[in-house]
Amino acid sequence: MHIYEVLKRPIVTEKTSSQVSDFHRYTFEVDKRANKHLVKEAVEEAFNVEVIAVNIMNVRGKIRRHGRQTGRTSDWKKAIVTLIPGQSIEFFEGV
Numbered sequence: 001m002h003i004y005e006v007l008k009r010p011i012v013t014e015k016t017s018s019q020v021s022d023f024h025r026y027t028f029e030v031d032k033r034a035n036k037h038l039v040k041e042a043v044e045e046a047f048n049v050e051v052i053a054v055n056i057m058n059v060r061g062k063i064r065r066h067g068r069q070t071g072r073t074s075d076w077k078k079a080i081v082t083l084i085p086g087q088s089i090e091f092f093e094g095v
Contacts, residue, residue: 006034006042010091011078024083030056032077039079047089053082 011027019025030039036054043051057080061073083089 001031001033001038003038003042003045006031006038007046019080020088024085024088026081026083026089028079028081030077030079032075034077034079036079039081043081047091049087049089050084051081052084055080055082 008029008031011029016025016027019027026043028039028043030042034042034056036056039054039056040051043049043054057078059076059078061075064071064073
């Protein structure tokens, strides 16, 4: 898998924004096939920062209704990346 296929999009919520300011943690949606090593390489290469730790979790899809019919959203994988103190990803600044 190519490095730039690993990261899909950043997750920007109130909780992740507070983690950025307090703990230097950034949250991304990643490819289902990605592991910790691939996520670390992708973040370091894409944003030119040094990564201390990577935590990955599988997020189950939710059940949604459209009238009588029920469906399910897709399962996805989330990665929380911790950077060394003093470094930041400029993509998240000002959001």
